[in-house]
Amino acid sequence: MRHHQTAPLVQKTIELANHAGHEFAAPPADAAPKLTVQQAVDTYTGQSNFQVPDGVSVALGLLTRPIGPDIGPSSQKGDAVINGIAYEFYERLAYGFMRDFRPPGSTLPDWKGQQWLFLDANTGQHLEGLSPPPDRSHSAPAGPTA
Numbered sequence: 001m002r003h004h005q006t007a008p009l010v011q012k013t014i015e016l017a018n019h020a021g022h023e024f025a026a027p028p029a030d031a032a033p034k035l036t037v038q039q040a041v042d043t044y045t046g047q048s049n050f051q052v053p054d055g056v057s058v059a060l061g062l063l064t065r066p067i068g069p070d071i072g073p074s075s076q077k078g079d080a081v082i083n084g085i086a087y088e089f090y091e092r093l094a095y096g097f098m099r100d101f102r103p104p105g106s107t108l109p110d111w112k113g114q115q116w117l118f119l120d121a122n123t124g125q126h127l128e129g130l131s132p133p134p135d136r137s138h139s140a141p142a143g144p145t146a
Helices: 037-045
Strands: 023-025 057-069 080-082 085-100 114-120 126-130
Touching: 023 085, 037 085, 037 114, 057 126, 085 126
Parallel strands: none
Antiparallel strands: 023 057, 057 085, 080 085, 085 114, 114 126
């Protein structure tokens, strides 16, 4: 069964969006998730032995997503605050499921061509889903940009 036990570790930091700090990074070499990939997927889907689709790669890493400057008591749901920045997730051990839509040899940045789903590696909780921005190369000109 594919993806049954654990996933390969992220080897280099992957920028997930066009703003600093939103990334999927290498975990410690001794990272020990409580759930296997299969258990996390089954928890997320509510099914048994759900098969990850072909063309989707899986890796174990640390998900970090800043949400902006710390704004004091009005920050939401106990977000982590580090050096004045509030984070929805800060180095959360997660399984990242990725499909790359970039053509071979593309020079687009990762975040412009990859679709991601992140599940907490300890609980199977859905953390985040990201899709690449739409390809506007064939649309009508939108006018001048700043």
